[in-house]
Amino acid sequence: MNLALWIVAGLLATVLLVSTSKMFVPREKMAAMGGRAAQWVLDFSPGALRAIGALELLAAAGLILPAALDIAPVLVPVTAVCVALLFTGAAIMRLRRGERATIAADLVYLALAVFLAWGRFGPEPFTG
Template sequence: MNLALWIVTGVLATVLLISTSKMFVPREKMAAAGGRAGQWVLDFSPGALRVIGALELLAAVGLILPALLDIAPVLVPITATCVALLFTGAAIMRLRRGERVTIIPDLVYLGMAVFVAWGRFGPESFTG
């Protein structure tokens, strides 16, 4: 179970790191490259996209470093809970935009975040 949690945490952190590109790539370019799934960036200002990207960067760090360095490892499940909230917001945004097909990855990442939060708060916590 511990290995599965580490693998899911690593995948989630990688997805979040890749997603931080919205901080550096102009939103028009992202919208053009992403097709229908990338059009959502046009609904947000460049400043809002930078804030979202910064939160995703902090989340990627918060999922890995506390446990790796054994400094406040309770931050891992707390961060996973915050990531679940982030992807809940992403799924709601997709529903409002009528993007029913593109919601699937967000729901998968939401499930992964819930799994990490549950596993690290419960059976495979770093404190027990």
Template sequence: MNLDVWLWIAAGLLAAVLLVSTSKMFVPRERIAALGHAGEWVMDFSPRALRIIGSLEILAAAGLILPALLDIAPVLVPVTAVCVALLFACAATMRLRRGERATITADLIYLAIAVFVAWGRFGPQPFPT
């Protein structure tokens, strides 16, 4: 497979992760926190803040796929990937501050995937203009 295919797979995976993560907008905080150590962080945020984070995740999921798919400002894909990388860097930082070292692995993997998409789309495999 060529780099373009890998970048599409990575962007699709990130979009799926972000869409699943928006469940925090619809599931009560207490129910997420009851899942255990990985979900307790939601109690540090107000329901409004969780809705804002979830809304940004929906926009990010769309920004990773739709601009390229619709060929409308495809430069937004790597810009969105940079924003997603910042989101996961903040998530990893929050987990470190909370002492949740066991749950940081997924955030770091998603951070690396977002950096890969940004690098690939800004660098060797940009969308045609």
């Protein structure tokens, strides 16, 4: 179980790190490259996209570093809850935009974040 939780944490951290590209790539270029699934960026200002990207960067660090450095490892499940909230917001945004076909990935990442939070708060905490 511990190995599965580490794999999920690494996968989520990787997804979050890749998605921070919205901080550096102009939103028009991102929307053109990503097709229909990336059109949502046009609904947000560049500042809002940078803020979302910064939160994703912090989340990626919060899923791995506290446990790897053994400094406040309780932050891993707390971060997983925050990531679940982030992907809940993403799923709601996609529903409001009528993008039901592109919501699947957000729901998978949401489920992974919930699994990680449950696993680290419950059966496999870092302390105990």
